Amino acid sequence: MSNILILLTALGTVWGWPSLRVPDSGGRIVGGHDADIKDYPYQLALLLYNQHYCGAVIVAPKWALTAAHCVDHGLYSTLAVRAGSSSKSSGGQVVRVANVTMHPLYNISTANYDFAVLELAESITAEDAAAIPLPEANTPVEEGQVAVVTGWGTLTYQGTTPEILQVVEVPVVGTESCRRSYGSLLTESMFCAGLEEGGKDACQGDSGGPIAIDGHLAGLVSWGSICAYPNRPGVYADVAYVMEWILEQIDETQVGPQPAPELALEPELDSKPESKPEPEPGSISNFKLHF
Numbered sequence: 001m002s003n004i005l006i007l008l009t010a011l012g013t014v015w016g017w018p019s020l021r022v023p024d025s026g027g028r029i030v031g032g033h034d035a036d037i038k039d040y041p042y043q044l045a046l047l048l049y050n051q052h053y054c055g056a057v058i059v060a061p062k063w064a065l066t067a068a069h070c071v072d073h074g075l076y077s078t079l080a081v082r083a084g085s086s087s088k089s090s091g092g093q094v095v096r097v098a099n100v101t102m103h104p105l106y107n108i109s110t111a112n113y114d115f116a117v118l119e120l121a122e123s124i125t126a127e128d129a130a131a132i133p134l135p136e137a138n139t140p141v142e143e144g145q146v147a148v149v150t151g152w153g154t155l156t157y158q159g160t161t162p163e164i165l166q167v168v169e170v171p172v173v174g175t176e177s178c179r180r181s182y183g184s185l186l187t188e189s190m191f192c193a194g195l196e197e198g199g200k201d202a203c204q205g206d207s208g209g210p211i212a213i214d215g216h217l218a219g220l221v222s223w224g225s226i227c228a229y230p231n232r233p234g235v236y237a238d239v240a241y242v243m244e245w246i247l248e249q250i251d252e253t254q255v256g257p258q259p260a261p262e263l264a265l266e267p268e269l270d271s272k273p274e275s276k277p278e279p280e281p282g283s284i285s286n287f288k289l290h291f
């Protein structure tokens with residue numbers, strides 16, 4: 001346990017941005033408000049040693065998605081999810097995570113392909129829990145679409161986390177415009193959302209949770225520079241971009257009205273690292289992963 005705390009503290013230090021500070025925006029998630037899980041029944045709290053540290057999203061009774069950077073610590077036997085509760089530390093149903101599969105192209109330095117599939121030890125049956133409809137494969141999000149982000153992440157950059165789920169709406173930012181903020185750190189497996197003037201964003205602890213458009217899952221909270229900073233939109237892992245891989249991982253009979261995927265033999269991800277290597281200099285870790 002103490003090793004874990006040391007590890008997490010070390011990761012927090014590595015992933016923070018030591019040289020930049022922004023004034024507190026005074027908002028929630030950042031800039032959002034309290035939410036009722038009944039309105040976002042797909043939201044999960046991802047628990048490590050029974051503590052919320054990331055978000056996740058229900059895609060089928062026994063399957064969830066989260067960000068790979070939330071689970072690349074390899075501490076799988078200590079993972080669980082809390083479903084069907086607006087509160088991050090009580091209520092709803094807690095289910096152990098039975099298996100974790102990170103995307104085989106996930107890059108720990110760049111957060112490229114920041115996707116992981118969680119197989120749960122039992123089905124989620126909580127009253128206020130439900131799977132989110134998935135997007136069609138390879139259907140890109142469009143600039144200006146209004147997206148809904150939920151989570152229990154910090155209310156300000158390096159601030160405190162709320163007990164009650166937060167929600168915020170942010171518009172999708174076009175790729176070219178987002179490239180002006182992040183250059184080549186922005187890859188094909190990512191999209192951006194946020195306000196030019198800042199003030200609304202996901203933040204640390206929201207990672208792995210959903211960003212939804214028209215009630216469908218569009219992405220997973222991944223990273224950004226600071227939180228809610230002008231011209232530094234939040235960056236999300238683009239779920240439609242890897243839908244085929246996701247459907248290959250999960251038992252598709254559980255997913256509902258998705259077109260049946262072509263089953264292909266994918267190379268399995270074999271590495272389940274014991275600990276996290278130091279990020280390379282000049283890598284994404286100079287920015288803030290929304291861990």
Ligand SMILES: *[C@@H]1O[C@H](CO)[C@@H](O)[C@H](O)[C@H]1NC(C)=O
Nearest residue numbers: 098099100101119249268269
């Ligand atoms: C976990 O998932 C991997 C890859 O999807 C699979 O090869 C493995 O058999 C699974 N392990 C268990 C215990 O289900």
Ligand SMILES: *[C@@H]1O[C@H](CO)[C@@H](O)[C@H](O)[C@H]1NC(C)=O
Nearest residue numbers: 105106107108109110112283
């Ligand atoms: C991760 O991305 C960096 C930067 O593009 C690259 O140099 C490195 O080889 C990649 N690592 C893996 C394991 O693909």
